[in-house]
Amino acid sequence: MENTTAPATLVTADGTPLKASLQRALRQRRRQAFMLVLPLLVFIFVLFIMPIATMLTRSVDNPEVNSILPRTVIALQSWDETTGELPSEEVFKTIAAEFVAGSQPGKKVINKVGKRLNYELPGMSSLFRTSTRKIRRMKTGPYREKMINIKIVGKRWADVATWRLLKREGDPVTASYFLSAMDMRVDSKGEIKSKPVDNQIYKFLFVRTFLMSIGITFMTILLGYPIAYLLATLPMRHAALLMILVLLPFWTSLLVRTSAWMVLLGNEGVINDLLVWAGFLGDKSRLALINNRTGTFVAMTHILLPFMILPLYSVMKTIPPSYMRAARSMGATQLRAHIKVYFPLTLTGIGAGTLLVFILAIGYYITPELVGGQSGVFISNQIAGKFDSGNWGLASALGAILFVFVLLLYAVYDKIIGIDKMKLG
Amino acid sequence: MKKLFTKGTALAALAVAGTLGAGVTAASAETTLTVVSWGGAYTASQQGAYHAPYMAANKGIKIVNDDSASGALAKLRAQVEAKNVTWDLVDMVASDAITACDDGLVEQINPDKDLAAAPDGTPASKDFFAGTLNPGGSNCFIPQIVYSTTFGYRTDKVKVAPTSVCDVFDLKKIPGKRALEKKPINNIEWALLCSGVPKDKLYEVMSTKEGIDKAFAKLDTIKSEVVWWTKGAQTPQLLSDGEVVIGSTYNGRLFAAIEEKKQPIAMLWDYQVFDLDGWVVPKGGKNTAEVMKYLKFATDTQRLADQAKFISYGPARYSSGPLVGKHGKLGIDMKPHMPTNAKNAKTQLLFNYEWWADNRASLDERFNAWLAK
Structure with missing residues (x-):
């Protein structure tokens, strides 16, 4: 009855338990795989995650007052800013000393x-x-009286708002860049x-960046959908030619394409010249197609179009033509078959293209x-x-808002369509 | 590292020379100085007046031009913060130099020690135009030139020639598009001057909300006819193309368009605004000692006067003025083309560094909001 007892642990030829041996082999495999991606991880960490993280911290980082006037910050803690009275001579004396030390x-x-x-x-x-120069010459007190009496600018030392500001910004972390980025501020009363x-x-x-990006994304769907459909359904020979027409601009530098639009849309540009030459427009009433919203709209739609066409194409390519034939054979009209059968199947492609184009659009700068x-x-031009x-704090705060916005979009997309369903090609 | 190497080679060469007792000269170790400036005609004028003669006199020095002065403040900050300063000398307008100085990005200068005295022995601190060595109370800036922002107009496209800066705000007298800089600076001043504010009350009025409202109300009257520029080269181009009939830009750019390219453009000097352009020495540069030597040479009386042979900007030293001669290629006398010439400077403003340092951030915001809406 030996074979009914609990089996002894399986061992390999050299006597180690099989389970342990297997685990070791798997661990080795994993380590090898990890070593292979390590260069990429280091690259992403050093050149992508770290710069973004340091930029984001700048949006709240507030080292100036805290590190240059540390004793004044401490001295101001016991000052009650609500009374409307100036800080004591002691505080003035401290800040005067720190002015000298800091200059x-x-x-x-x-x-x-x-x-x-x-x-x-x-x-x-x-x-x-101005105060630096004057304070360096003050050998004795009373500092409060002397600082208030500095010519022209001294009256600001007599203003409680100045001291409130010093006290508030003495904090090494500030919300003021974010407030400013949302068109708000802390007034003199706090x-x-x-x-x-x-x-x-x-x-x-x-808001403008957001609305125009929606408009541009919508235009790329409108223009890109029929092209992608043609690409997916035309015979190979013609499709290849059409594909080149899509890819050539895609491979061309962004700056070159933008400059090309400047030539086309300018006041003395090709389009206006043609319209005037053909007699549709008078020479005095040329259309303003550039240096305004129209210019951004046209150029960006063109530049971002391939980002819509390519994901759409890759999805359409996988839809078997037999689905449409089945729909037609059951009595649907061409249009109805398109709307009821074909279009729903392309939704993941539209989703992917929309996400791609929209996210690229709201961060666009050079065009x-x-x-x-x-x-x-756009907002990126202000950033x-x-x-x-030189106001990197505000630039970072504006950038952070944009960044959070993109992450939110991504989350919404994941919720509604599912990021695993996204097909980019 | 480089310096060590240079010293090491020199020592080795000396040792060799000593042992051999022969006339072996030090090995030709070269120091490269990277000088950042505005490119184009401006860098060319510095090359001709400063770099070329310095390199001819100092065989071991090679000066390399880097044309990235626009936006240099942000790039310099990035270099200093990353502790990897690759620039040795940077050309900046005074207002940016003040910011760089405040933020501790550049070295402080002691004029009488670091800069050459005038030929007659006047120390540098007295020979540079009053107040130009420490604009806004900073002390990191060495001015090279006085330039002005002023107007040029198409002689063939205006019915009556403009005589006053207020004609820019007069759409009836001068119909058509006008080019203005995409900044509140200068535009606010001109708008108020033309709303009846006297020159000496200007900054007092600008310090009130009503004053700023008044300036924007004046700018509103021409807003639809303005093309906004960001680079000095744009206005001459816009004028040449006939896209605008009148526009503001730096006087040297207009000189080039009028005298060198023979465009039908004329100058309107009324209420030109003087500003300074000059050098700052980045902190933590690798060749600071060499740069200071170069700087002493490049900002002496003769060198500053020489620059005017190549471009129509006024040298920033009193002693350089009388030495300004003829244009290097055109052979015309440059004195009448200097913004500082008495005939051109009958009415003028000086860039108010202090006021703009205080108010620039908030006015930029309002100006951008005004433009966007």
Whole structure:
């Protein structure tokens, strides 16, 4: 009855249990596979995840006041900003000492604070620059009286709003870049308010970017669907030729295509010249096709069209023609068969193309910059402008909002259609 | 590393020379200085006036031009933060230099130590135009030139020649498109001058909300007829193509269009706005000592005067003025084409660095909002 007892553990030829041996082999396999993708992971981490993460932290990072005026920040903690009274002589003395320490020749950092605070309250820049010179000459107190009496700018030291701002921005983390990116600000009383109507721009540009991207995506579906259908159903010989026509512009540089549109759409451009020559337009009433919304719309639709056609084509290619024939044989008209049978089968392709085109469109920069004029620029153009002018915090906050927006879209897509169903080719 | 190498080679060469007792000169180790400037005619003028003579006199130095001065502030910040500064010297307009100085991206300058005195012995701090070495209270900037933003118009496309900057705001007198810079700076000043604000009250008025409203109301009257430019080369091109009849740009660009390319364009100097362009030395550069030597040479009296042979910008030193001569190729006297020439500077404004440093961020915002709507 030996064979009814519990079997001894299976062992391999060298005596190790089979289970352990198998696990070791699998582990080795996994390690090898991991080593193969390691270069890619390192590449993505160093050149993609890290830069994005550091840029995102800049949108809340607020080191200036905290690191350059640390003792003032501590001294201000015991000051009650609600009374409307100025801080004590002690606080003035502390900040004066830190002005001197922060303006040593060769390591002048104090103006960084002025520049930072100037984003919140115009005038801080000159206050800090002028005060530095004067405070360095003050040998004794009373600092409060002397600082308030600095010519022209000193009255700002007598303003409680300045001290409230210093206290608020003493925090190493700030929400003010995000507030500014949403056209809001903290007023002198510490309440969050909308910016003056004349200064509101980012919300408006986000909405415009969003609406125009929807319009552009819709146009690519409208134009791309019939082309993809032709590509999928034409005999191979003709389809190949058509495919080249789709791919050639796809392979051409973005800048070249945008410049080509500048030549075509310009005031003295090909289209206007043709219309005038044919007598449809007077020479004085040429159409404004560029440096406005129309320019951005036309050029971006053209540039993004292949991103719609290719996923659509790959989906349509997999739909057996027999489905349509079956529908027709059961009495459906061509149109009805299309709507009821063919179109639903292409939805995953439309979804993939829409997601691709829309996400690319809301982040577009160079085309709107070149052909968009005033009415056709996107939020990305403002982000670039903020980087150039040195306000990286605000640029990061605007970028972060755009980034979160894209992630949200992706999540919505996943919920409705399912990301595993997306077919890109 | 490079410096070590240079020293090492020199030492080795000395040792060899010593042992052999023969006239062996130091090996030709080269230092390359990367100088960032605006490209085009401007870099060419610096090449002719500064780089070429310096390289001729200093065999071990090679100066390489990098034309990425537009947007240099952001790029410089990225280099300094990454602690990998590849630029040795950067050409910037004064307002950007102030920001770079505030943010500690560039070295501070001690004029009398770092810069050459005038031929008559006047120290540099007294020889550069008053206030130009420390615009807005900064002290990192070495000015090269005074340039101005002013207007050019098509002589063949206007019925009456404009005589005042306010004609830009007069659609009846000068009908047609006009080109203005896509920035509030200068445009706000001009709009207020033409709304009846006296010159000496300008910044006082601009510091009030009503003043700014008034400026935008004036700009509103021509908004539909404005083409906005971002690069100095655009206005001469727009004028040549007949896309605009009048437009603002840097005076040197207009000089090139008028005198070198013989376009039917004339200057309107009324209320030109003076601004400065000059050098800053990036912090953490690899050849700082070499650059400072170069800088002393390139900003001396004769060199600054020489630059005017190539481009119509005014040298920023008092002592350079009388030395300005004829254009290198055209042979015309450059003095009447300098923005600082008394005849051209009858009415002028000076870029108010302090005021704009305080108000630029908020006005840019309002200006962009105004443009977008």
